[in-house]
Each structure stands twice: as C-alpha cells, then as structure tokens.
Amino acid sequence: MSKTIKGKVFVLDDNIDTDQIIPAEYLTLVPSKPDEYEKLGSYAMIGLPDRYDRFIPEGESKTIYSIIIAGENFGCGSSREHAPIALGAAGLDAVVAQSYARIFFRNCTATGELYPWESVDCLVDRFKTGEEATIDFDNNLIINETTGETFALKSLGDVRPVIDAGGLFDYARLTGMIPTRV
Secondary structure (H helix, E strand, O other), X not given: OOOEEEEEEEEOOOOOEHHHHOOHHHOOOOOOOHHHHHHHHHOOOOOOOXXXXXXXXXXXXXXXXXXXXXXXXXXXXXXXXXXXXXXXXXXXXXEEEOOEOHHHHHHHHHHOOOEEEEEOOOOXXXXXXXXXXXXXXXXXXXXXXXXXXXXXXXXXXXXXXXXXHOOHHHHHHHOOOOOOOO
C-alpha cells in the first residue's frame, strides 16, 4: 500500500526563517524531555507576521494542519535543530517548499520529525490555507483535494528511509551502523 499524508495545508511565502518557526527564547526547551517537547510544539510558528492565520489555534497545543506549503528558502536563518522538532511536536507531518535552506533540510532528516518535500513548481498560489491535500509518496505527487489539481514533487531519495526510521540515529541502529540501545 502506498504511503500518503492527508490533511489541511498552511500556506506561507518565501524566506520563512527559523526565528519565525521557533523564536530564540524557546531554545532552552529540551526536546528529549516529553513535557518540554510538547511545549516546544505549542510555540511552533509563533514568530510569523500577523498577516498569517494562527498555526496553533488559540488555547491549543497542536496545529490543525498536516502540511505546510511554502515558497523558496524555507528554514533560512540560524541553524537550529529545534525548528523541525517544533513543527513535528506541533503535529505537522510535512513541508512542501519550492526550496530549502540546506541546514533546515538536513535537520529534518537528522531528527526524523517531518518530510521536507521540494515542489517542481511554485505552489503557494495553487493552495489556500485550510484546503485539504494528499501527498502520495510512491508517485511523488501532491493533490489539492479541494480543486482536484495534482502537482509533481521531487523525490525524497535517500533521505526517505532515514526519516521513515525516525531520524539519523534510529536509522543507524536499524541498519546496524551503531549498536541498538540496551
């Protein structure tokens, strides 16, 4: 059976930086502590400008969105592993962007928190926040379920099994590169 992600989309412009994803004041939270992981998720996207809808509904700790649709250079700015972790902790499954800052893409892979898909074409004008979408992993497609349009995505390639495993260390354990935890 083909792997898919289905859910509501949250649409963003170009150059969404890590300070907008998770402001520096929340970097003292330790993601390996379950209560702090949850708090980190509740602050995801709190640094966005007011022109955007709230990513986390008022009074909630999780987002209603499964997929972010973004323009170019998503995750630019400071190198912070907390950025993809905050998005994953908030309940997000994937980002579909026209391009990424390299360090954000690598941090998505290393942490295994979410799938960083690259779109073949710019999709920010093809989706509206709140519309339903499906990502089809086997065919490298995203379908706007509201309009019926289908768009090509670039293959995740070698990063997919790493993210599927839960991140770099889990993948290394799974493949025998490092010992399994006792």
